[in-house]
Amino acid sequence: MENRMLLKGKNRNDIYKLIYESKGISKQDIARVLNLSLPTVSQNLAELKDRGLIVEDGTFESTGGRKARVICSVDDFKVALGLDITRNHVSLVLVDLKGSVLHSRRIRYEFRDEEEFYKGLADLIDDFVAQGNINPEKILGLGVSLPAIIGEDGRSITYLTVLPAPDDLYDRMSKYIRYKLEFFNDANSGGFAEFWRRASQDPIVYISLSNSVGGAIMYSQSSYTGINQRSGEFGHITLVPEGKKCYCGQKGCADAYCNAKLLSDLTEGNLSEFFKRLDEKNPECLKAFDEYLYYLSQLVCNLRMTFDCDVVLGGYVGSHMENHIGRLTELVNKRNPFEKGGNYVKVCNYKFEASAVGAALHYLDNYIMNV
Numbered sequence: 001m002e003n004r005m006l007l008k009g010k011n012r013n014d015i016y017k018l019i020y021e022s023k024g025i026s027k028q029d030i031a032r033v034l035n036l037s038l039p040t041v042s043q044n045l046a047e048l049k050d051r052g053l054i055v056e057d058g059t060f061e062s063t064g065g066r067k068a069r070v071i072c073s074v075d076d077f078k079v080a081l082g083l084d085i086t087r088n089h090v091s092l093v094l095v096d097l098k099g100s101v102l103h104s105r106r107i108r109y110e111f112r113d114e115e116e117f118y119k120g121l122a123d124l125i126d127d128f129v130a131q132g133n134i135n136p137e138k139i140l141g142l143g144v145s146l147p148a149i150i151g152e153d154g155r156s157i158t159y160l161t162v163l164p165a166p167d168d169l170y171d172r173m174s175k176y177i178r179y180k181l182e183f184f185n186d187a188n189s190g191g192f193a194e195f196w197r198r199a200s201q202d203p204i205v206y207i208s209l210s211n212s213v214g215g216a217i218m219y220s221q222s223s224y225t226g227i228n229q230r231s232g233e234f235g236h237i238t239l240v241p242e243g244k245k246c247y248c249g250q251k252g253c254a255d256a257y258c259n260a261k262l263l264s265d266l267t268e269g270n271l272s273e274f275f276k277r278l279d280e281k282n283p284e285c286l287k288a289f290d291e292y293l294y295y296l297s298q299l300v301c302n303l304r305m306t307f308d309c310d311v312v313l314g315g316y317v318g319s320h321m322e323n324h325i326g327r328l329t330e331l332v333n334k335r336n337p338f339e340k341g342g343n344y345v346k347v348c349n350y351k352f353e354a355s356a357v358g359a360a361l362h363y364l365d366n367y368i369m370n371v
Helices: 002-021 027-034 038-051 115-131 169-174 186-197 261-267 271-279 283-307 325-335 354-369
Strands: 054-059 069-073 079-085 089-096 101-108 139-146 157-159 181-185 204-209 213-219 310-314 345-347
Touching (some): 002 354, 027 038, 079 115, 079 186, 079 354, 089 115, 089 354, 115 169, 139 186, 169 181, 181 354, 186 204, 325 345
Parallel strands (some): 310 345
Antiparallel strands (some): 054 069, 079 089, 089 101
């Protein structure tokens, strides 16, 4: 009996995932691709339709005989919220089952370990959901992205210096937030969002170049987080022994040479303005960017040598690198003893709010895998 129930669940999930991954498919094609009988397919389709997960949307062109109906998944049957918390801002996104961002908002909201902050954060989330015009019952949960090392339980924080957050941050937030929530490292979340959008399932290394530097090692829709959940802490790779002091207390870390503030501080904290002036050949910006690329090329080359896969630039700086990736690639190739014409340095697909999106996608991915 148990085996029959497991097989039934597997068939239902396989059918749903096939529909989900298609742009529309017929019942006959489902049976053919999955090697299932038409009665088995029909029974599962009826169940998925009753639950609201799929719909029939027109018919295919006839090849002789009765036209087959087009079966599609309902993208907004379930959604998830993503929240990225930094020292001075919070970003909110509402994401559907296909990973599309239905609604987003970035708000200046300085982090404070006070009850008023947590109450206000819950109010911001409720207002955001109302503005998104979505039924709260469709929301699977709230993924919270933090510049921190998160414990395996998704609640505890094992390392955090960027924010003045308390040890019981999860309890302080969940006291006021009505949705189920889970914590995620910001760089791992950005990497997860990036991997979700890629057609290829080949491994990637994702570098988050924001006000702090982090990263993720992605493969087969999963991230390698390490024994202590500290994998991907690329910002603390030593680039310059005994060099600039890092916020972690050590000297010469990549974060001290590759964080976004090194650029945005030249334009009153506005990174878009920095790149605008860079394109206008502003001397100060050109000099700062040359130095930035010098150290970033070292970091990228080190990661290529270590992991031998594509290196994807994300975070605040990564989202602005489209017009500058060729120059960075040239610098990396000069350091690479094996490849002189490699195009393994990539720019992220999610240009903005990747960490918030990735935090939301964790809920959606789990739901899709367990329909």
